[in-house]
Amino acid sequence: MPLAKVGEFHIGVVDNEALLWGRLTGILDAKTAALVVEFIETEELESQQGFNRFCDMTRLEGVHLSYGEVRDLAARRRAYNPNNIPVKSAFLAKDPLSFGIARMCEQLLNSPRIQVRVWGELQAAADWLGVRLDALVV
Numbered sequence: 001m002p003l004a005k006v007g008e009f010h011i012g013v014v015d016n017e018a019l020l021w022g023r024l025t026g027i028l029d030a031k032t033a034a035l036v037v038e039f040i041e042t043e044e045l046e047s048q049q050g051f052n053r054f055c056d057m058t059r060l061e062g063v064h065l066s067y068g069e070v071r072d073l074a075a076r077r078r079a080y081n082p083n084n085i086p087v088k089s090a091f092l093a094k095d096p097l098s099f100g101i102a103r104m105c106e107q108l109l110n111s112p113r114i115q116v117r118v119w120g121e122l123q124a125a126a127d128w129l130g131v132r133l134d135a136l137v138v
Contacts, residue, residue, distance in 0.1 A: 009036050013043075013051070017131045021054045027062040028101075030069040037073055041080050050085030052129050054136050057091060057098040065101060074108035081113060090125040091118045092136075 009032060011022045020043060022036060040053065091102035099118060106116040119125040126133045 008032070011036070011039055014131070014135045017135045018049060018051045019054060019129065019131055019135055020051050021056070021136065023056045023059060025059045025061075027064055028057070028060055028098075029064045030066075030073075033065060033069070033073055037076060041082075044080070045082045047083075047085075050083065050087050052087050052131070053089040054125060054129060054131075055089070055091045055102075056136070057093040057102060058095075060095075060098055063097050063101050067104070070101060070104050071108050074105055074110075077114065078109055078111045084113065086113055086115070088129055089114055089116045090129050091116070092120075092122060092125050093118055094120055 008025050009022050010025075011020065013020050020040065024032070024036075026032075036055075043051070091105070093099040093102045099120065102116075102118040106118055109116050117125075117128055119128070122136055123133055126136050129136075
């Protein structure tokens with residue numbers, strides 16, 4: 001993939017695990033991050049039972065997000081509350097930049113409804129989410 005490529009995401013649902021997964025590729029920028037958040041908000045509005053989330057950031061080529069953009073996305077997620085169903089959101093990030101951005105999101109979100117954790121190993125994320133490892137390898 002060329003370095004100038006704008007970020008892309010692939011999202012799916014594992015119904016029997018109540019899990020929404022996302023795999024980010026290319027360069028993650030504010031526009032792509034906002035599209036992912038918009039998709040999650042739409043799914044939350046339609047969901048009657050809630051769902052946990054998994055975001056694989058290991059295929060990113062770069063991250064072009066400022067502190068202010070991450071702060072604003074976290075504030076948007078904290079404020080959006082279509083239900084009171086507690087959920088978990090796991091990020092898989094191995095390189096220092098992606099890991100740092102995900103940790104920043106974890107710290108800034110500070111939501112009583114959404115628990116966020118950042119993991120460097122896939123099995124640890126699966127264990128925390130309470131799902132089979134193969135549910136995260138799609």
